[in-house]
Every structure is written in structure tokens, then in C-alpha cells.
Amino acid sequence: MTQEQSPTLDLLALRKALDRSVPDALTLDPEDWTETRALGHRMLDDMLDYLRQIRARPAWQPIPTEIRERFHSGLPCGPTELAAVYREFTDTILPYSAGNVHPAFMGWVQGGGTVTGMLAEMLAGGLNANLGGRDHIPIEVERQITEWMRQAFGFPEGASGIFVTGTSIANFMALLIARNATLGRAVRQCGLDSSGERLVAYASSAAHGCIARGMEMSGLGSNMLRSIPTDEWHRIRVPELRSAIAADRDAGLRPFVIVGTAGTVDIGAIDDLEGLSDLASREGLWFHVDGALGALAILAPDLAPRLKGIERADSIAFDFHKWAQVPYDAGFLLVRDGSKQIETFAAPAAYLRRELTGTAAGSPWPCDFGPDLSRGFRALKTWFTLKVYGTAQLGAVMSRTCHLAQYLRRRVEETKELELAAPVQLNIVCFRYVCDDGDRVNARIVTDIQESGVAVPSTTTISGRLAIRAAIVNHRTQRSDVDALIDAVVKAGAREAPQKEPAAISG
Numbered sequence: 127m128t129q130e131q132s133p134t135l136d137l138l139a140l141r142k143a144l145d146r147s148v149p150d151a152l153t154l155d156p157e158d159w160t161e162t163r164a165l166g167h168r169m170l171d172d173m174l175d176y177l178r179q180i181r182a183r184p185a186w187q188p189i190p191t192e193i194r195e196r197f198h199s200g201l202p203c204g205p206t207e208l209a210a211v212y213r214e215f216t217d218t219i220l221p222y223s224a225g226n227v228h229p230a231f232m233g234w235v236q237g238g239g240t241v242t243g244m245l246a247e248m249l250a251g252g253l254n255a256n257l258g259g260r261d262h263i264p265i266e267v268e269r270q271i272t273e274w275m276r277q278a279f280g281f282p283e284g285a286s287g288i289f290v291t292g293t294s295i296a297n298f299m300a301l302l303i304a305r306n307a308t309l310g311r312a313v314r315q316c317g318l319d320s321s322g323e324r325l326v327a328y329a330s331s332a333a334h335g336c337i338a339r340g341m342e343m344s345g346l347g348s349n350m351l352r353s354i355p356t357d358e359w360h361r362i363r364v365p366e367l368r369s370a371i372a373a374d375r376d377a378g379l380r381p382f383v384i385v386g387t388a389g390t391v392d393i394g395a396i397d398d399l400e401g402l403s404d405l406a407s408r409e410g411l412w413f414h415v416d417g418a419l420g421a422l423a424i425l426a427p428d429l430a431p432r433l434k435g436i437e438r439a440d441s442i443a444f445d446f447h448k449w450a451q452v453p454y455d456a457g458f459l460l461v462r463d464g465s466k467q468i469e470t471f472a473a474p475a476a477y478l479r480r481e482l483t484g485t486a487a488g489s490p491w492p493c494d495f496g497p498d499l500s501r502g503f504r505a506l507k508t509w510f511t512l513k514v515y516g517t518a519q520l521g522a523v524m525s526r527t528c529h530l531a532q533y534l535r536r537r538v539e540e541t542k543e544l545e546l547a548a549p550v551q552l553n554i555v556c557f558r559y560v561c562d563d564g565d566r567v568n569a570r571i572v573t574d575i576q577e578s579g580v581a582v583p584s585t586t587t588i589s590g591r592l593a594i595r596a597a598i599v600n601h602r603t604q605r606s607d608v609d610a611l612i613d614a615v616v617k618a619g620a621r622e623a624p625q626k627e628p629a630a631i632s633g
């Protein structure tokens with residue numbers, strides 16, 4: 127063997143080549159920590175100023191074409207200074223967000239976030255915890271919140287819970303758990319056909335569209351969701367639900383879940399949860415509550431009695447990012463019998479082996495309770511929010527938004543150009559500018575007001591007619607914002623409504 131062929135020398139050459147291809151300096155940490163620290167502090171100061179002075183900004187503003195086009199550029203290959211990218215953020219992103227932080231934002235159902243939540247997000251970003259599993263305190267934080275919610279909703283020991291993006295996914299997961307609890311574990315491997323049964327779900331006609339979509343995604347089909355009529359308060363009619371269940375049984379189908387709503391998306395109606403839970407237990411059905419908007423009213427002593435019966439649910443889906451003001455996103459699913467949740471989702475994998483000690487301890491892991499393996503630290507901003515404000519203050523914020531909604535209702539009733547479109551039961555007010563061609567005019571009024579920046583209401587359809595919808599969720603909203611909305615609607619209505627021709631004088 128010649129010297130050139132010596133294995134030792136080959137290895138040395140290989141090591142040198144590798145050293146060259148993996149330079150020590152190639153890390154993404156800052157080269158100049160001092161400069162980055164100063165910029166980071168400035169970002170924080172800027173965002174604190176933004177939140178402090180939010181009222182001075184428009185609630186929303188149209189996005190100029192040239193700004194939108196900035197986001198059609200190519201994938202960046204080379205680096206850009208952090209300061210320059212931050213400038214791009216302040217110039218092109220920050221001014222054109224949807225505006226739900228703003229006190230005059232009343233569209234859809236969106237929380238306003240808090241300074242505390244923002245700071246917690248920064249801490250979570252630095253920690254970069256993956257809450258899929260393993261033994262670390264971030265998971266204990268999530269378990270702590272599950273325990274707090276178990277207590278708040280009066281669920282028994284053995285209940286389980288998990289953070290998800292939002293209630294759409296939490297509802298979908300609840301349908302899967304209910305499906306598996308009904309058909310048994312085998313459905314996971316053998317599929318729906320193997321059971322030979324057709325499962326039927328029940329919700330009111332006012333239920334959120336994600337329930338029907340959840341039926342589709344679960345393979346059950348949205349045709350197997352019965353849409354039960356509601357009463358004049360938009361609550362499910364329990365006697366009609368009972369008849370529908372009987373009719374399905376007679377037809378050889380298998381009812382499996384009743385979905386009640388605590389705060390319907392259109393007007394904030396709360397179903398008779400006690401009546402639903404009685405019926406579900408008599409019929410042997412899973413009882414799920416979609417509480418995206420309203421379930422956390424359990425924290426407000428004056429509102430909580432309206433949720434009576436929720437403590438008997440098999441599962442509850444809700445969003446901390448709405449009424450509890452936690453920054454997006456922070457949806458949650460609470461399940462009475464945690465073993466049912468695990469049976470639906472847990473799936474062993476060799477590389478996810480559990481141990482009794484070491485980093486792989488702490489089983490079961492959150493990944494056993496849902497479909498996500500990689501999961502962010504949503505629990506931290508929620509933990510900060512619950513600790514910093516306490517449930518009393520968060521509950522008081524919810525009550526206050528309901529009082530503001532009643533104030534808006536009174537303003538609508540006192541204003542001759544306006545009429546209420548639905549009873550005001552929680553924090554949502556639906557109303558109309560009264561005129562001919564009302565659907566077109568009211569839709570225009572809403573876009574006019576949004577574009578003016580004065581406020582952001584949204585629209586919905588009530589009894590086949592378009593209505594202006596104001597969902598007061600944000601803790602920053604004041605009576606003056608409600609007054610400004612009323613003024614803006616009346617002014618825009620006068621502009622947009624077709625002027626009636628004066629009647630011709632005959633004779």
C-alpha cells in the first residue's frame with residue numbers, strides 16, 4: 127500500500143473537506159448581539175406604542191395595490207439586514223392588518239389581544255418549545271390550564287384537554303372522538319364501512335358551518351348532520367330534536383352526537399344545554415358543546431348561570447383567542463373522559479418511545495390527545511393571561527361587552543332609521559338601516575364604514591335578509607365607539623339608500 131492510499135490519510139483529507147463544508151461561523155445567531163438587542167428593544171417599544179395609541183389609527187384601511195404587490199416577490203436567496211426587514215414590516219404589514227386590536231373593530235367574532243399576551247408570545251418564541259411531547263415544564267403549563275378548565279367547567283378527574291388552532295379544529299376532533307366512542311376503536315383501522323352503521327349528528331340550524339365541515343372531514347358526510355330548527359331566540363328546539371332522533375332510529379340509522387352551541391355565531395344565542403344534556407343521556411348520545419364564543423362566560427358570575435348544563439357535556443370546544451383576549455391562536459378542546467380522547471388519537475411510533483426517566487419521560491404526551499405532533503407553546507400566553515388578569519377581571523370584561531351590546535341595542539331602538547334584526551342576548555347586535563333594497567344598501571353601508579376607518583362591523587343574514595352585525599368582543603371598546611358606529615351607519619345609509627321620488631301632486 128502506498129502512502130497516498132493509506133486509510134489514515136484519506137480520513138484526514140475527508141475531515142478537512144468536511145471542515146471546509148461546515149464552517150463554524152454558519153449559525154443564524156446575530157453577529158452583533160449589541161446591535162440586535164437595540165433593534166429588538168426598539169421593536170418592543172414600537173409595538174407597545176402601537177397598542178397604546180391604537181385608537182388614533184383607522185380601525186382598518188384599504189390595501190394599496192403597490193403594497194399588495196410587494197408580497198408577490200420572489201423567494202429571497204440572499205440575506206437582508208434585520209433592520210431593513212423590520213422597516214418593511216412597519217411600512218407594509220403593520221398598517222394593513224385586519225384591525226381586531228382596534229377598539230372600534232366589531233366584525234365577525236375576534237378578540238383584541240393584550241400587552242401581556244404579546245409579551246408572552248415573545249417569550250414563547252425565544253423558548254421555541256415543541257409541545258408535542260417529552261418531559262419539560264412547558265407541557266406542565268398546558269396541563270395546568272387543562273386542570274384549570276376542568277375545574278372551571280366542573281368536569282371530573284380524568285378529563286383531558288388540548289390546545290389547538292381554534293374551535294373549528296376542536297369541533298372536528300370532538301366529532302372524531304364521539305364517532306370512535308360510538309363505533310369502538312376498530313373504526314380507526316377498519317374504517318367506517320366496517321361498522322355497517324350510518325351515524326347521524328344533530329345541531330341547530332344556527333350552528334357554525336365548521337360542524338358540517340367536520341362531518342365531511344370525518345368521512346361521515348354533512349348529509350348525516352340534521353339541522354334542527356330554532357326558536358325565536360335562535361336556540362335549538364329540543365322537542366323537534368327528539369323527534370328527529372326517533373325518526374332516524376326508525377329508519378335504521380344510528381344517532382351518535384348532539385352538538386349544542388354556547389353563543390351562536392350570528393347572534394350569540396345559547397342553546398338549552400341542560401335540555402340537550404338530558405336528552406343526550408336518555409338517548410345514550412355524546413353531548414358536545416361548541417362554545418367558541420360563549421363557553422368562557424363560565425368565568426363571569428353574572429353570565430355563567432346561562433351555561434347551565436355545560437358541566438354535563440362530554441366535550442367542550444372553545445377559544446381563548448376570542449372573549450379571553452389571548453392573542454391568536456388559542457383554541458381548546460376539553461373532554462370529560464380523557465381515555466376516549468387518547469383512544470382516538472394515540473399512535474405508537476418507534477422514535478417516539480416513552481421512558482420513565484430522561485427527556486422521553488412524562489407519557490402520555492399531548493401528541494397522544496390530538497393529530498398534531500409538532501405543537502407550539504400556545505399555553506404560555508394563555509397562562510400569562512389567566513394569571514396576570516385573573517378570571518374575575520376576564521369575566522368582568524366579558525360582562526362589560528354584553529352591557530355595551532345592550533347599549534348598542536338601545537341606540538338602535540332609539541334611532542328611527544334603524545331596526546333590530548335579532549334579539550340581543552350576549553355581545554352581538556344585528557340591525558339594519560331601514561330602506562328599500564335593504565340588502566344592497568346595508569352591505570354598502572358596512573363596506574363604506576370599514577373603508578372610512580371609523581369602525582369595522584361585518585354582515586350576516588337573518589331570516590333571509592342581510593343585517594349589519596356588531597360583535598363586541600374587544601376589551602378596549604367603549605360607548606363612544608358604539609356611538610360612532612351608529613352615527614356612521616345613519617350617515618352612510620342616507621348616502622347609499624335610494625332617495626324616494628316625491629309623490630306627484632295630482633289635480
Ligand SMILES: Cc1ncc(COP(=O)(O)O)c(C=O)c1O
Nearest residue numbers: 235292293294334391418419445
Ligand atoms: C360558534 C362558533 N363555532 C366555531 C367557530 C370557529 O372558531 P375558530 O375560528 O376559532 O376556528 C366560531 C367562530 O367564530 C364560532 O362563532
